[in-house]
Amino acid sequence: MSDENTHSDQAHGANGADAALQALKALQAEIQETVLDTVGAVDAYRIRFLSRKQGQITELLKRIPEVANEHKKRFGQEINAAKALVESRIETAAAAFAETETAKGPAFDLTLPGRAVAQGSLHPITQALRLITRVFESYGFDVAEGPEIEDDWHNFTALNFPPDHPARDMQDTFFIEAPSHAHDGILLRTHTSPVQIRVMENKKPPIRVIVPGRVYRNEAISYKSYCLFHQVEGLYIDEGVTMADLKQIIHAFARTLFGEDVKMRFRPSFFPFTEPSAEVDIWWKDENLPDGGRWMEIMGCGMVDPNVLEGLGIDSEKYTGYAFGMGIERIAMLRYGIDDIRILYENDIRFLEQFS
Numbered sequence: 463m464s465d466e467n468t469h470s471d472q473a474h475g476a477n478g479a480d481a482a483l484q485a486l487k488a489l490q491a492e493i494q495e496t497v498l499d500t501v502g503a504v505d506a507y508r509i510r511f512l513s514r515k516q517g518q519i520t521e522l523l524k525r526i527p528e529v530a531n532e533h534k535k536r537f538g539q540e541i542n543a544a545k546a547l548v549e550s551r552i553e554t555a556a557a558a559f560a561e562t563e564t565a566k567g568p569a570f571d572l573t574l575p576g577r578a579v580a581q582g583s584l585h586p587i588t589q590a591l592r593l594i595t596r597v598f599e600s601y602g603f604d605v606a607e608g609p610e611i612e613d614d615w616h617n618f619t620a621l622n623f624p625p626d627h628p629a630r631d632m633q634d635t636f637f638i639e640a641p642s643h644a645h646d647g648i649l650l651r652t653h654t655s656p657v658q659i660r661v662m663e664n665k666k667p668p669i670r671v672i673v674p675g676r677v678y679r680n681e682a683i684s685y686k687s688y689c690l691f692h693q694v695e696g697l698y699i700d701e702g703v704t705m706a707d708l709k710q711i712i713h714a715f716a717r718t719l720f721g722e723d724v725k726m727r728f729r730p731s732f733f734p735f736t737e738p739s740a741e742v743d744i745w746w747k748d749e750n751l752p753d754g755g756r757w758m759e760i761m762g763c764g765m766v767d768p769n770v771l772e773g774l775g776i777d778s779e780k781y782t783g784y785a786f787g788m789g790i791e792r793i794a795m796l797r798y799g800i801d802d803i804r805i806l807y808e809n810d811i812r813f814l815e816q817f818s
């Protein structure tokens with residue numbers, strides 16, 4: 463730099479009155495001193511000195527003719543040197559800006575591990591309900607639902623429960639309005655079977671539905687019973703439906719849920735609304751037991767009692783049907799190896815997390 467200044471001093475010194483040389487000197491000073499501390503300042507600087515049309519260097523080149531011949535060469539060299547200085551100062555400033563950007567680092571640290579999104583899971587009861595529903599839907603069953611607050615007629619009478627049947631007892635049933643001479647009681651349904659009645663009230667055969675839902679019983683709470691639980695009811699009414707149809711569909715269902723080699727038995731039983739009635743057991747393998755396992759009851763079922771059909775105006779000479787009802791907690795506990803029903807209702811995240 464000092465070298466170029468010396469040249470310009472000499473040029474100036476030799477032609478003190480020369481305006482073009484004065485202009486060159488002023489320009490050199492400005493090129494040297496302009497502060498380039500922002501990107502905007504650098505842009506303005508570039509335009510001011512280097513712009514092809516109006517840049518001050520271009521302007522100065524146009525004045526070469528004004529310069530005395532013996533100084534023309536030196537004048538031209540000085541201008542080129544000034545231009546080179548502009549370019550190098552721009553480059554240096556730009557490099558400095560780029561460096562501060564890098565030093566600051568990127569706005570995000572891409573090497574940090576991501577923050578996991580906490581994801582909930584379906585409750586094991588919901589999972590079992592959905593699985594069972596899906597299996598029966600694949601056999602052509604529709605899904606129906608009914609109210610959890612029922613009247614005595616749908617929950618008991620229409621299902622052929624005799625008036626003095628022990629299931630009506632206050633000990634089992636949560637009554638909302640106790641039976642009186644004015645009406646026969648409003649209650650929390652004790653099973654999903656009343657929805658059978660509601661479906662048959664509204665639809666003529668053929669009928670093929672399953673009914674998932676919550677039921678309530680006033681029982682002592684223990685590892686195996688709770689005051690509420692879930693059931694899936696099934697009902698199939700058509701011409702010529704037999705016990706063989708019932709057995710085959712339940713067997714197919716058990717194979718889907720418990721494996722192709724599931725061992726299953728129908729054990730004679732009693733329900734007011736079916737005749738004949740049975741309970742279905744599956745063989746639950748358990749190496750720790752002396753027999754290598756034990757029978758576990760998974761549902762009740764049977765052929766719909768003609769009394770039930772006739773009570774709803776369905777001709778029991780023409781139509782027959784089967785019904786079944788299963789406890790979901792029981793099935794979920796078997797499938798997932800849960801040994802205390804109460805844990806299903808405690809909302810313990812350590813338990814629920816295992817079902818995601």
Ligand code: DAH
Nearest residue numbers: 653655762763764785786787
């Ligand atoms: N409702 C019966 C219960 O809660 C279960 C049941 C048994 C339902 C036999 C049925 C059936 O549809 O046919 O214990």
